[in-house]
Amino acid sequence: MLGSLVAVLVVAATVVVLVAARADRPTPAAAAGRSDATPAIATTSSAPPAPRTTTSAPSSTPPPTSTTTATTSAAASGDAPLAGRIKPGVPHSGVATFYDTDGTGACGYDASADPLNAAMNVADFEGSLACGAYIRVQAANGANVTVRITNLCPAPCRVGQVDLNPKAFDRLGARNLGELPVTWKLVDPPSVPDISLHYKDGSSQYWCGIQVIGHRNPVARLEVRVGGSWKRLQRTDYNYFLSENGAGCGGSVAVTDIYGERLVIDPLPVKPGVSQPTSRQFARH
Structure with a gap:
């Protein structure tokens, strides 16, 4: 009897020790620094994004890569029509004149040896939306020339007027005519x-202006990747999209044309005053 009583007391003491040890051990949830009853809140959620950082913490949705091309219509996205006054397939009437130009001007492009460029009147220039657009200009005699818009033609240029490089004007008629009645419309080369x-120039990780060059179709908008979302930049009348607080400078860029085609371009280093080629181009229409 005495031996049985001792055995029972030993077993009971062992159970008490094990229960106490288990109570002192942290649960897996506590060891991970979270509670099973309350979802964890990221400690960075309340902090503003650092403007000088071009990378961010991973989000639940991976960002698009440079191989992603999404096409959405204005109606599908709920936005206003992406094309401005210069709409695909819509002819415009006006006159063609000429002036001495090397392709520089209000659109901010570098000088070019290509004479097939022109300046657009204020109304159809539409705050730089016409920059880089290709238009086919046709005279009453049937002669035509395709030019790229690189500049603004201020008053007294009238609505519908295009001011051509002299060599482009030569393809329509003699210069001594001064001006020619023409029609013109948007084309894609x-x-x-x-x-x-x-x-x-002057861009950095804290402030930048981004310009798109060499696009087949007019550019309607530009976005930069900021954290896990896209931020649309405002366009200036000198054809740059500005990020005045540095958000997205040096990050991924998404460019959308007036047809709704959206090209995502991988991050490029911020090199002020340098044109950096990509491997992307809009489709023909």
């Missing part, structure tokens, strides 16, 4: 190089 991105 069959062969163009890939798009380039250009950071404005």
